[in-house]
Amino acid sequence: MKRFTDLYSRLDSTTKTNEKIAAMVDYFNGAPAADAAWAIYFLSGRRPKRLIQSRRLREWAAALTDIPDWLLVECHSAVGDSAETAALLLPAAAHSSDLPLHQWLETRILPLRELDDEQMKQQVLAWWATLDGMERFVLNKLLTGSFRVGVSQRLLTRALAQQSGIDEATVAHRLMGHWEPTPDFVAALLSHETTDADVSRPYPFFLAYALEETPVVLGSVEEWLVEWKWDGIRAQLVRRHGQSFLWSRGEELVSDRYPEVIAAAEALPDGTVLDGELLAWADGKVLPFAQLQRRIGRKSIGKKLLRDVPVLLLCYDLLEWQGKDVRHQSQWWRRERLAELLAAVDRPHLPLSEIVESDSWEALATIREESRDRLVEGFMLKRKSSPYRVGRRRGDWWKWKIDPYTIDAVLIYAQRGSGRRASLYSDYTFAVWDEGELVPFAKAYSGLTDAEMRRVDNFVRRNTRERFGPVRSVTPKLVFELAFENIQRSNRHKSGIAVRFPRILRWREDKQIEEADTLDTIKAMLP
Amino acid sequence: MSLLLELNDHGLYCAAGDFYIDPWQPVHRALVTHAHADHSRPGSAHYLIAEASLPVSRWRLGAEAPIETIPYHKPIEINGVRISYHPAGHIIGSAQIRVEYRGEVWVASGDYKIAPDPTCAPFEPVPCHTFITEATFGLPIYRWPEEAAVFGEVNDWWRQNQADGKASVIFAYALGKAQRVMTGIDPTIGPIFVHGAVNNMNRMVAQAGLSLPHSTYVNEAPAKTDWSQALIIAPTSARGTPWLRRFGAISTAFASGWMLVRGQRRRRSVDRGFVLSDHVDWEGLMLSVAATGAERVLVTHGNVPVVARYLREARGIEAYGLATPYGTDDDDATAEESE
Missing domain, CATH: 1.10.3260.10 (DNA ligase, ATP-dependent, N-terminal domain)
Structure with a gap:
C-alpha cells in the first residue's frame, strides 16, 4: 500500500x-x-x-x-x-x-x-x-470507488508500453472491455505473444477534436467524407462467436439496455465490429436527446418505453471485418465494406450513416445551417485516406459544429466546487428576466479562467445575501454570456425551459444586469 | 454601554485610550500587531510597534514614519489605558496587544501561531476577558504536521532535484515564511539564492538580530552559476514570470498551510506543496482560546462564522464575528483572494 x-x-x-x-x-x-x-x-x-x-x-x-x-x-x-x-x-x-x-x-x-x-x-x-x-x-x-488521479487511459497505455516494450496500440486494445485484476491478466497484457482470446473485447475509440477554424484549411473537400454529427451515444457493436456485445464509449457493456439493437446484431456475420451512434429514432427521424436519456441508465426496459423511445445504432465505421482487424485500412475502404455489409444484413436497427455530398466547403457551410432543424450538431469530417486511430487525435477526424446558442444572464446563486475548484465559489446558477423578475434558467460550472474564477469567488463572498446550506444567493450584479447546445421545453424547471451543455462563454463586465436577456428571447429559440 | 474596543470605518478603536489597533485608514495613533501589509498600513500620524518589528516596519511604513517601539511585556499607559505587547509567534516582531481599562482586559492577537518558529519569539497566551482571534485556518481539517517532517520533505525534494538536474524554486511570502524556510532547511545540501523581495526582507530581519544561513541575491549570482544545485526562494508573485527562465529546468514548490488540501495544491499548479503555515491551526486556536480564559471571543478574518458558532455551541463562550479587511495580504490568507 x-x-x-x-x-x-x-x-x-x-x-x-x-x-x-x-x-x-x-x-x-x-x-x-x-x-x-x-x-x-x-x-x-x-x-x-x-x-x-x-x-x-x-x-x-x-x-x-x-x-x-x-x-x-x-x-x-x-x-x-x-x-x-x-x-x-x-x-x-x-x-x-x-x-x-x-x-x-x-x-x-x-x-x-x-x-x-x-x-x-x-x-x-x-x-x-x-x-x-x-x-x-x-x-x-x-x-x-471514486479513485481518480489525473491519468488518462492514453498515459497509462504509454507507461505500460514503455515499461514492457509492447507497442501502444496493442496495450490499448488489451486494456479494453472486461477483465479481472489478476497476475494472469498482467502477464497476458504485457505478453509478446499475439493471441487475444476475449470475444467481447472492443477496440479503443477514435475520437475527434473540434474544428476551431474554417474547413478550408483542411484542403480539398474531395479528400473528406462528410457526415452529420449526431447527438446520441457513441457505441461499438461487437459480433463474435455467435454472441453480441454493445459497448458505450465509457467501456461500459450496455447490451441489456438496447435489446432491439442486440436483436438486429444476430444478423451480422461473426467477426464483425461496428462503430456508430445510438439514437432514439421514430417515424424516420431522430428524437431529441432528452428522449434517449429515458433509456440511459435503465437496466430493465419496459414494453411501453421500448415502444415510445425506439433506439437504433446508426453505423459509421467498420473496425473488424471477416474476423480481421481492419482499422489500418483507409476510411473510404472501411466505409465501402460497411455499406456492403449493412445492405446485405438489411436491418432497420442498423442503418448506415448518410454521406453529405457537396463540391465545396462553401456549399457545405450552407447545408450545415440545416443542423438545428435536423436535430444534429453539425458535421463530422473524416479524411478518406485515414486509418482508424486510437483515442483523441488531431488531423484526420474533425467535429465541425454549429455555433452554440448564446444568451446574457445574471449570476444569482453560487456554490463551492470540488476537485481543483474545491473551496472556490465556482458552480453558478444564472437567471434571465421574466416580467421584471430574475428567473433561474441554467447552471454552469466552466468557462472562466482561474483568475476570473478567483475574482468571482471574491465577489460572491462579499455580496452574499443568504445562505442555503452550501449555496449562497448573491446580489445580482454580474452578467455572463452563456452558450448552450440545445433548448427544450421542460416542466421540471421553473423557467419552463431546459438547455443542454450550458457553459460560460465570457464575463460581460461591460454589461449591467438590466441588459441581460429575457425568458421570451430564449423561448423564441425553441425549435 | 460601549465596548473597550469597537470597529469603526478606520479600524478597531479604543475610545477610552483614543487609539486604533491595526487601522486600515490613516489615524492619529496606531498600535500595530505586525508588519504584514494588511495590518500595517502607511499614513498614520503615530505608530507603536514591538521592538523586534522595527526594521521591517520601517521598511513597510517608510523612513519618515513616526514610529515608537516597545519591548514585549513592558506596560505603558495611553490616556489612562494600560497597554502591553506580547509575542504572537506569527513573524518577527509580531505582537498580541493587551489593553486594560478599569479592570477589564482585552487582547487583540493579530495573526498568531503556536507551532515553533526559530525566526520569532513564541506565542504566549495572555489571560483576558475578551480575546480577538484570527480564523484563517478555522476548520478542523487543518492540523499542521510536525515541522521537522515538513522540512525533511523539502530537503528530499531539493536533493532529488539536484539529482535530476533541476533548480529548486520554492515560493513563500517574503516576510516571515521565506526566513522560516531558510532556517528550517538543511543549508549543507546546496547554495541558497533569493529573489530581490526576499533579499530585502532578509536584510531587515538581520538588522533585527536574526541570523539566517548564507544566501545570495539572484541578481548578484556569479556568471555560470549551476542553478541545478540551488534552492531559490521567491515570493508567489514571481510564479509564472519570465524571471524564472534564467534557472533553466526547475521544479516549483509552494510553502503554505493551504497545501494541506489537495484541491488547493492542484490549483496552484506547482510541482510540490509543503504544509507550512504562520497561522494557528484548528486545535491550536481552540487551545489558545482556552488558555486565555476569555469569556468573550471576537473572530476576524478567515472562517469567521464557523469558529464563532463552534465556540458558542461547543465551548459555551460568547463569540461573534468582527468584520475586518485583514487577511488580504499574505500567502496563507490570500489563497482564496487575488494573487
Whole structure:
C-alpha cells in the first residue's frame, strides 16, 4: 500500500506528462504482478462496485473526532471531497503497517461487502488508526470507488508500453472491455505473444477534436467524407462467436439496455465490429436527446418505453471485418465494406450513416445551417485516406459544429466546487428576466479562467445575501454570456425551459444586469 | 454601554485610550500587531510597534514614519489605558496587544501561531476577558504536521532535484515564511539564492538580530552559476514570470498551510506543496482560546462564522464575528483572494 500511495503522490504532484509516465514505469518495474494488476485496474478508471457511501466515511470521521454535523458540512465544502475530508479530520496514526495492495483489496476491502454496517464501520476505523494521512486518503478513495488521479487511459497505455516494450496500440486494445485484476491478466497484457482470446473485447475509440477554424484549411473537400454529427451515444457493436456485445464509449457493456439493437446484431456475420451512434429514432427521424436519456441508465426496459423511445445504432465505421482487424485500412475502404455489409444484413436497427455530398466547403457551410432543424450538431469530417486511430487525435477526424446558442444572464446563486475548484465559489446558477423578475434558467460550472474564477469567488463572498446550506444567493450584479447546445421545453424547471451543455462563454463586465436577456428571447429559440 | 474596543470605518478603536489597533485608514495613533501589509498600513500620524518589528516596519511604513517601539511585556499607559505587547509567534516582531481599562482586559492577537518558529519569539497566551482571534485556518481539517517532517520533505525534494538536474524554486511570502524556510532547511545540501523581495526582507530581519544561513541575491549570482544545485526562494508573485527562465529546468514548490488540501495544491499548479503555515491551526486556536480564559471571543478574518458558532455551541463562550479587511495580504490568507 505504501508503494501504491507513493505512486499516487507522485502522479498527483505533477502536471507533466513525462513525470507521470516515469512514476508509473517505476511503479510497474518494482511492483509484484498481483499489485500491478490492481494498480492498472484503478488507473484505467475501473472500480469495484462502491462499497461504502462517501458520506458515511466523513460521518464516521466526524463522530470519531466529535465534530457536529454543521461543522462537517463546512469542512466538506472547503475540501470538496468526502474521502479527503475524512482523512484530514483524523489525528495522526498511532502505529503504522504495510500490506501489499492486492492483499488490501482481496483480503480486506472486497470482503467488506459481507459485513453489516456496524462491523464495516469498526473495521474501517481500525484501519484508519494504522495509516498515515496520504495512505488513509488513498484507502478512502478505494473504499468509495471514486479513485481518480489525473491519468488518462492514453498515459497509462504509454507507461505500460514503455515499461514492457509492447507497442501502444496493442496495450490499448488489451486494456479494453472486461477483465479481472489478476497476475494472469498482467502477464497476458504485457505478453509478446499475439493471441487475444476475449470475444467481447472492443477496440479503443477514435475520437475527434473540434474544428476551431474554417474547413478550408483542411484542403480539398474531395479528400473528406462528410457526415452529420449526431447527438446520441457513441457505441461499438461487437459480433463474435455467435454472441453480441454493445459497448458505450465509457467501456461500459450496455447490451441489456438496447435489446432491439442486440436483436438486429444476430444478423451480422461473426467477426464483425461496428462503430456508430445510438439514437432514439421514430417515424424516420431522430428524437431529441432528452428522449434517449429515458433509456440511459435503465437496466430493465419496459414494453411501453421500448415502444415510445425506439433506439437504433446508426453505423459509421467498420473496425473488424471477416474476423480481421481492419482499422489500418483507409476510411473510404472501411466505409465501402460497411455499406456492403449493412445492405446485405438489411436491418432497420442498423442503418448506415448518410454521406453529405457537396463540391465545396462553401456549399457545405450552407447545408450545415440545416443542423438545428435536423436535430444534429453539425458535421463530422473524416479524411478518406485515414486509418482508424486510437483515442483523441488531431488531423484526420474533425467535429465541425454549429455555433452554440448564446444568451446574457445574471449570476444569482453560487456554490463551492470540488476537485481543483474545491473551496472556490465556482458552480453558478444564472437567471434571465421574466416580467421584471430574475428567473433561474441554467447552471454552469466552466468557462472562466482561474483568475476570473478567483475574482468571482471574491465577489460572491462579499455580496452574499443568504445562505442555503452550501449555496449562497448573491446580489445580482454580474452578467455572463452563456452558450448552450440545445433548448427544450421542460416542466421540471421553473423557467419552463431546459438547455443542454450550458457553459460560460465570457464575463460581460461591460454589461449591467438590466441588459441581460429575457425568458421570451430564449423561448423564441425553441425549435 | 460601549465596548473597550469597537470597529469603526478606520479600524478597531479604543475610545477610552483614543487609539486604533491595526487601522486600515490613516489615524492619529496606531498600535500595530505586525508588519504584514494588511495590518500595517502607511499614513498614520503615530505608530507603536514591538521592538523586534522595527526594521521591517520601517521598511513597510517608510523612513519618515513616526514610529515608537516597545519591548514585549513592558506596560505603558495611553490616556489612562494600560497597554502591553506580547509575542504572537506569527513573524518577527509580531505582537498580541493587551489593553486594560478599569479592570477589564482585552487582547487583540493579530495573526498568531503556536507551532515553533526559530525566526520569532513564541506565542504566549495572555489571560483576558475578551480575546480577538484570527480564523484563517478555522476548520478542523487543518492540523499542521510536525515541522521537522515538513522540512525533511523539502530537503528530499531539493536533493532529488539536484539529482535530476533541476533548480529548486520554492515560493513563500517574503516576510516571515521565506526566513522560516531558510532556517528550517538543511543549508549543507546546496547554495541558497533569493529573489530581490526576499533579499530585502532578509536584510531587515538581520538588522533585527536574526541570523539566517548564507544566501545570495539572484541578481548578484556569479556568471555560470549551476542553478541545478540551488534552492531559490521567491515570493508567489514571481510564479509564472519570465524571471524564472534564467534557472533553466526547475521544479516549483509552494510553502503554505493551504497545501494541506489537495484541491488547493492542484490549483496552484506547482510541482510540490509543503504544509507550512504562520497561522494557528484548528486545535491550536481552540487551545489558545482556552488558555486565555476569555469569556468573550471576537473572530476576524478567515472562517469567521464557523469558529464563532463552534465556540458558542461547543465551548459555551460568547463569540461573534468582527468584520475586518485583514487577511488580504499574505500567502496563507490570500489563497482564496487575488494573487
